[in-house]
Amino acid sequence: MKKLWYLPLLAAVSVYAQSKPSKKENSPISPVSTTVVVVGNPEPVALGESNRSTAVLNTEKHPLAYSTAEDYLRTDASTFVEQRGAGGSQADISIDGTSFEQTLVLLNGFRIDDAETSHNNMDIPVPLAAVRSIDVLHGAGSTLYGSDAIGGVVDFVTATPTYDALLLRAGGGNYGENEQAAVATAVGRKWSEMLAGQRNFSSGFMYDRDYRNEEASSESRWQSVLGETDVLLAGDDRSFGANQFYGNFPSYERTKGWFASIDQDLGHRTQAAFGYRRHTDEFVLFRNQPAIYENNHIDTSWQAALRRHDAIGSDLKLFYGLEGDGDGIHSNNLGVHARNWGAGYLDGTWNAGKASVSAGLRQEIISGGYTVTSPMVEGGYFVRPRVRLRAAAGYGFRLPTYLDLYYSDPATVGNPNLKPESAWNFEGGVDWFASARFFVESTVFTSLQHQTIDYVRPNANSKYEATNLSNFRFTGWENAADWRVNDANEIKASWTLLTGAQSVLGGLQSRYVFNYPVNNASLVGTHTWSAGYLLETRIGVTERYQQSPYAVWGLAFAKENGRLRPYVRLSNITNTGYQEVEGVQMPGREVVAGLELSLARKRAAQ
Numbered sequence: 001m002k003k004l005w006y007l008p009l010l011a012a013v014s015v016y017a018q019s020k021p022s023k024k025e026n027s028p029i030s031p032v033s034t035t036v037v038v039v040g041n042p043e044p045v046a047l048g049e050s051n052r053s054t055a056v057l058n059t060e061k062h063p064l065a066y067s068t069a070e071d072y073l074r075t076d077a078s079t080f081v082e083q084r085g086a087g088g089s090q091a092d093i094s095i096d097g098t099s100f101e102q103t104l105v106l107l108n109g110f111r112i113d114d115a116e117t118s119h120n121n122m123d124i125p126v127p128l129a130a131v132r133s134i135d136v137l138h139g140a141g142s143t144l145y146g147s148d149a150i151g152g153v154v155d156f157v158t159a160t161p162t163y164d165a166l167l168l169r170a171g172g173g174n175y176g177e178n179e180q181a182a183v184a185t186a187v188g189r190k191w192s193e194m195l196a197g198q199r200n201f202s203s204g205f206m207y208d209r210d211y212r213n214e215e216a217s218s219e220s221r222w223q224s225v226l227g228e229t230d231v232l233l234a235g236d237d238r239s240f241g242a243n244q245f246y247g248n249f250p251s252y253e254r255t256k257g258w259f260a261s262i263d264q265d266l267g268h269r270t271q272a273a274f275g276y277r278r279h280t281d282e283f284v285l286f287r288n289q290p291a292i293y294e295n296n297h298i299d300t301s302w303q304a305a306l307r308r309h310d311a312i313g314s315d316l317k318l319f320y321g322l323e324g325d326g327d328g329i330h331s332n333n334l335g336v337h338a339r340n341w342g343a344g345y346l347d348g349t350w351n352a353g354k355a356s357v358s359a360g361l362r363q364e365i366i367s368g369g370y371t372v373t374s375p376m377v378e379g380g381y382f383v384r385p386r387v388r389l390r391a392a393a394g395y396g397f398r399l400p401t402y403l404d405l406y407y408s409d410p411a412t413v414g415n416p417n418l419k420p421e422s423a424w425n426f427e428g429g430v431d432w433f434a435s436a437r438f439f440v441e442s443t444v445f446t447s448l449q450h451q452t453i454d455y456v457r458p459n460a461n462s463k464y465e466a467t468n469l470s471n472f473r474f475t476g477w478e479n480a481a482d483w484r485v486n487d488a489n490e491i492k493a494s495w496t497l498l499t500g501a502q503s504v505l506g507g508l509q510s511r512y513v514f515n516y517p518v519n520n521a522s523l524v525g526t527h528t529w530s531a532g533y534l535l536e537t538r539i540g541v542t543e544r545y546q547q548s549p550y551a552v553w554g555l556a557f558a559k560e561n562g563r564l565r566p567y568v569r570l571s572n573i574t575n576t577g578y579q580e581v582e583g584v585q586m587p588g589r590e591v592v593a594g595l596e597l598s599l600a601r602k603r604a605a606q
Contacts, residue, residue, distance in 0.1 A: 038135050039054060039135040039136065039141075039153050039154075040052040040153065041144075041358075042144065042319035042349065048388065049351070049356060049380075051356060051379055051391075052137060052139065052390075052427075053078070053137075053427055053429055053441070053445070054135065054136060055076040055079070055135075055136040055138070055480070056136075057075065057076065057133060057136065058133050059072060059128065059132060059134060060132055060133070060159065062526065062536060062556075062558070062560070063128075063129065064556070064560065064569075065556035065569065066128075066556075067087075067088075067179065067200070067569060068087065069128055069134060069156070070122075071538075071554075072134050074538075074540055075524055076494060077496040077522045078095060078096050078136070078138045078152075078476075078496045079093060079095050079136055079152075080093075080097075080516065080517050081093060082100055082515060082581050083580050083581070083586065084242070084584050085211050085242070086205065086209065086211060087177075087201075087211050088200075089212075089238050089239075089240040090119060090238075090245070090253075092118065092122070093105070093122060094151065095136070096138050096151055096152060096447065096476055096478070097151070097447070097498040097500060097516040097517075098150055098152070098423075098447065098449075098474065098516075099151070099453075099454065101398065101401070101404075101453065101512075102150035102396070102398055102423075103153070104141065104145055104149040105121045105155075106145070106156065107126060107155075107158075107259065108156070108157060108230075108232065108261065108263070110259075110261050110273070110303060111146075111301065111303055112156075112277065115279075115300075115301055115401060115402055116281055116299045116329055117281070117402075117403040118148075120255055120279065123279065124156055125215055125235050125258065126158060127183075127197060127216065127217060128198065129198055130158055130183060131157065131159065132158060132159035133157045134155070134156055134157070135154070135157060136152060136153070136155075137149075137153040137155075138152050138427075138478065139151070139396075139425040139427055139445060139447070140376075140394040140396030140423055140447070141153045142362065142394070142396040143345065143361065143375065143394055144376075146323070146343055146362070146364060147325075147341075147364075147397060147399045147420075149398075150421065151423075151447070158194075158217075158219055159194065160192065161185035161187050161192045162187060163187055163600060164601045164602075165183070165184070165185045165598070166182075166599045167183040167596065167598050167599075168181075168596070168597045169182070169595070169596040169597075170594055171567070171595070172593070173569075173590060173591045174590060174591055175202050175203060175204060175590065176202050176203030177201075177592055178200065179201075179594065180198070180199055181197070182197050182198075183195070183196045190222055190223040191220070192221045193221075194217075194218070195217070196216065197214075197216040197217075198216075199212070199213060200212075200213050201213070204241060205587040206243070206585065207243060208250045208251075210240065211240035211241070212238070212239050212240070214237045215234070215235070217234035217235075218232070218234070219232045226265055226267065227264070227266065227267060230261075230262065230263040230264075231262050232260065232262075233260050234259045234260075235257065235259070236255075236256065237256045239252075240252075240253060240254075241287065247410075247411045249285050249286060250287050251286070254281075255279065255280065255281045255282075257277065257278060257280065259275070259276070259277045260275065261274065261275035262275075269310060271305075271306075272306050272307075273303075273304065273305045274303070275302065275303045275304075276300070277300065279298075279300075280298050280299075281296070282294070282296050283296075285410070295331065295409075296331065296332050297331040297332075297333070297334060299328065299331075301326065302327075303326075304324045304325075305322070305324075306321055307320075307321035315350055316348065316349070316350050317349045317351075318349075319348075319349070319360075321344070321345060322342070322343070323344075324341075324342045325342075325343075327339060331402070331406075333406075333408065333409075335406055337402055337405075337406070339399075341366040341367060341370075342365050343362055343364045343365070344362070344363055345360060345361065345363075347359070347361075347376075354381055355380070356379060356380050356381075359376065359377045359378075360377075361374070361375050361376075364397075372397050372420070374396070375394070375395055376392070376393070376395065377392070378390070378393070378394070386433045386434065387430065387431070387432055388432075388433070389428075389429075391427065391428040391429070392426075392427050392428075393426050393427075394424075395423070395424055396422065397421065397422040398420060398421050399420050400418040400420065400421075400466070404466045410463075412463060413466070418467075418468060419451045420451065421452050422450050423447050423448060423450065424448045425446075427444065428443070429444065430442055437485070438483050438484070439482050440480075440481040441479070441480050441481065442477070442478070442479045443478045443479075444477050445478070446476075448473055449474075450472075451469070452468065452469040452472045453466060453467070453468060454466075454467060454510050454511065454513040455510070455511040456511070457509050458509070460509070469513070471501065472501055473501040476497055476498040478495070479495050480493070480494035481494075487528075488528050488529070489526065490526045491523075491525050491526075492523075492524040492525075492526075493521070493522060493523045496517075496519075497518070498517065500545070514546070515544060515545070517544050518543055518544070519542070519543040520541075520542050520543075521540065522538070522541075523539045523540075524537070525538075528560070532559055533559050533560070534559070534560050535556070535557050536556045537553070538554045538555075538556075539551060539554075540552045550577075550578040551574070552572050552578065553572070553574055554571045554572070555569075556568070563598055563599065564595060564596075564597060565597075566593070567594055568593045569591070571587070571589070572590060573589060575589040576588075
């Protein structure tokens, strides 16, 4: 196999959006960035204060250069996108080598993970045009977030409008590609409203690989004597040809969902939240012959939380709360099932001068007789004014999906006796704040998994069966940096190296666990002109376990100011033939061009 000796060259340089430094009392230096890290912390903190390995992907910075959320996630080398359908119609997310089922997906802190199957976790109902950032936590996070946060957490954070605006966008390209988006915002003295809609569709780059994705959302915010109220309503509809997605079948699938949530401040230190999600999945094994085999699933989930924080002196904060969750499914294949669970958590954060320490504990009680305790401890210390060491240890767990437990088709069978899977994650790293324009981080981690769930079979003539595997382990080294050469040029790069224990199967064939990349690297270069033009190039290099490496190159050109903003995006310029999931071919060279109309009215400060 060809070795990627040149990959360490990319490790010199990940992205953290940088602007003027923020001031923080008692901090040995001013952080190089005002980037706010939300995920992995009980409250938002600056990049220089986080004790965990994270990535903050700013979706507002160059929005015309990216078409899907998956494009942003590919710029973080610790996140591996296992894409089946093009255009974001279906993609799984794996962090630091763990399986896609071990990644928790959030929307404004609310769970989006699908109770039926983790293949639908990226059915984000909010249009990308309404998202402010995608925050990624590398490593276990169940102490703060509960089930599914074994490998990491991806949180989609919506934008808060600051002025009245109307944005309209339309474009098209080869493979019958079309895309449209519309965003309208209105801002008052104590309220704001954002309406967003987006769709993209294509006739497909091969037979039975067409797709149509549609999302719409409304988010209302207002201030009262209690504090801020945030109400989000969103829905999506995704249909796609699923040729080869789940075996050698010309399949078809359509998923639809809607989501509603409310966040309510109760003073300055207490918050109440409630969310509800309904999701449907129609699957046809042979697209033109649905009578042969068809499944229809309806799953629902709810979540409620009451959270509070208190300060004890000037250096110590306590965060604590109660949460309740539940999900259920009604399916012609999986049957009718439901489960509920509740949790209480406590987290203490001490921050004084050069040092910071956090410790937390979560107790989960799950219907069916399960109880799970998820501890976490982390700390950081500035050994020099610009060099910070950090370390963390945490526990993660995941409940099996209903598909894991009860599914059956000609190629796959579930296992109702599956046990929840769990993992201990340990990491240690160093951050170097070289200057206001240059930041580097490096992290070594290991994940010790227990009762890992995968689909295995003894030979090609047998069905895949959901099974618990023991003593699975990943060890890796991730590196990332951001260099703002000057006001016009920025270089961002990351590289992650992984090794795993490959002997746990005992000769069995695996469907998912060994799909991880042993090498994954990303390099992004951006140049902007004073007239508002942008040129961005992205190169990703991936070597999956026991597979040959491949490189994918993309390029984007856009005008980012003014009322009329043309853009051109080129994907897979070299027409590389590659697969992110075994047996599922990815599209070749793609070109999309379009125009955005932006109208805005900024009001004087009141």
